Amino acid sequence: MIKVHLIVLILIGVLSSCVGTQKGNCSDVYSHAVPFVGNAWFDSNEMPPQRMDFDEAGALNWKEENKTLKIYFRTEKTGDIKLGLNAKVLVGRSKIQLRFKGEEKEIVVKDSSWHTVCLGMHTIEKPGYHVVELRGIKPAADSYGLYKELLLDGAACSDSLYFVKEDFYWGRRGPSVHLGYQVPEEAGDIEYFYNEITVPEGQDVLGSYFMANGFGEGYFGIQVNSPTERRILFSVWSPFHTDNPNDIPEEQRIKLLKKGDEVYTGKFGNEGSGGQSYLKYNWKAGITYGFLLKAHPSENNSTDYTAWFMDPELNEWQLIASFRRPQTSTYIKRPHSFLENFYTQMGNTSRMAYYTNQWVRNTEGKWYELTKAKFTADATARKHSRLDYAGGVHKGKFFMKNCGFFNERVAFDQYFERKEEGLQPEIDFSQTK
Structure with missing residues (x-):
């Protein structure tokens, strides 16, 4: 009888050990x-x-x-x-x-x-x-x-x-987010789009593109390209859809009309193709910069796009570039901003910026303040690969934030509205010829 009890106890001990192992870490x-x-x-x-x-x-x-x-x-x-x-x-x-x-x-x-x-x-x-x-x-x-x-x-x-389960390159870059500004219907044809960006100190993370003035055919903003290089970037897509700029027929290529001092111009590809310009410029966190974009129809069913940058320390508009896009006759459509990370190595680091004082000016010279925007996100966010994104209004200002695996997610596809500031841009258009 004693031997039977001993065998039972041994078996219980063995079973207990196995259960503990399964629950602990060995399954x-x-x-x-x-x-x-x-x-x-x-x-x-x-x-x-x-x-x-x-x-x-x-x-x-x-x-x-x-x-x-x-x-x-x-x-x-x-x-x-x-x-x-x-x-x-x-x-x-x-x-x-x-x-x-x-x-x-x-x-x-x-x-x-x-x-x-x-x-x-x-x-x-x-x-x-x-x-x-x-x-x-x-x-x-x-x-x-x-x-x-x-x-x-x-x-x-x-x-x-x-x-991230798939599309690992985009998953490592992290979700891109956008603000689509709502233009009053009575504004008519929009010739100028004005915007401001302030990147708070510590948020000027390597690989960031803080895009200020987006439009139907291109984009214009500031980047952090390396620890020692920053750029003001302005690009216009070709109407010919390809990721290889060398495939674009001559009659559908973006034509450079003029550019500012020390501005590089050339072609870009991989995310559509077209004309690109950038100025290497040591913009700083904590300072508010102005961006001005002009678009108007030109000769032979084309449209001319011109971008200027304002550094308050210089207090003058700097020409970045002017491009002509063929097979296009339009004024500014779909004014928007976005925030993206273009370095996969920096996808686990967050960055944010304030987008403030948005205005458009129609062909009659009347300004309209843009106080309502729709917050949207790219495919990486929409398929729930990455949920570290946010945007909307903070302290009366539009903002966007992405990457870094933070928890305070803001749902996309919703509208936000800031208060009217009434700070209409005072622009000497003789500086922007």
């Missing part, structure tokens, strides 16, 4: 796989950061030392969540450290074939974006291993998990 069953290629960044002080090197299968060969690898995902629920990695080493065994929700844990990766590395069970107490941090401790040879996916399971990620 290979995960309901979701978050690919590193679209959702992971190295935390680095390098500017610009190096591009992450993923192979054709989406695997990262982690060789970088003294850098933290961060993987992002979002949940709308709380509760338990089980973490794992799809990983392998090339030789030997490597050691890394996991950080998640204030917990730290050392992990060993030792198999040379793809396998599940268990990271344990954790608890999510607040919905929103979450970041799993991995730090290399000891590599195997010159690598910490190859990593494909963060594996997730549990109540917190059931029916409410968001991450």
Whole structure:
């Protein structure tokens, strides 16, 4: 009888051990796989950061030392969540450290074939974006291993998990957002569009394009191109639809009419094609800059577009460029602004700007203030790959914000209205000939 009780106790102990292991971190069953290629960044002080090197299968060969690898995902629920990695080493065994929700844990990766590395069970107490941090401790040879996916399971990620599943290039760039300004119907034909932008200090992030004066056929704004270079960019699309500017027939190419001092002009492609101009200019965060765009029909069924930039420290309008677009006869249509990140390495860093004091001037010389705008977003946001975007009115000013995996999302496709300021632009149009 004593032997029977002893056997039962041993069996109970074995079963308890197995259940504990299953609940803790040793099950290979995960309901979701978050690919590193679209959702992971190295935390680095390098500017610009190096591009992450993923192979054709989406695997990262982690060789970088003294850098933290961060993987992002979002949940709308709380509760338990089980973490794992799809990983392998090339030789030997490597050691890394996991950080998640204030917990730290050392992990060993030792198999040379793809396998599940268990990271344990954790608890999510607040919905929103979450970041799993991995730090290399000891590599195997010159690598910490190859990593494909963060594996997730549990109540917190059931029916409410968001991450980049496809179109990884655009997912890494992050969501682009727009403000479409509403022009009063009585305004008629719009010849001039005036706008202002203020980028707060610390928000002038590398890879940002703060586009001020968008129109049906192009765009005009300011960029952060490198740690030492900034630009004022003005471009007009060709009516011939292609991503290769060399394919555009001669009769449908954008023609340069004039340009400002030290302004580069040329062609652009990859996102449509057309004429491009930019001035390398060290604009500064915290200062409000003015943008003025003119459009009017010209000869032979064409339209001329001209852009000027105002730096309050110089207090004069600087010509950027004037382009002629063939097969087009129009005034300014669809005045809008947008905010985008064009460096995939900076998709995990947020940036924002204020867009203020919008006005249009019709062909009769009458100004109209634009106080209502529709907030919209691109496909990356619309298919819920990234939810780190916001826009609307803050402190009486239109604003837009994107990237960085912040939580305060603002729904797109809604209208916002700011108060009338009545600060009609005082422009000496003799400076804009």
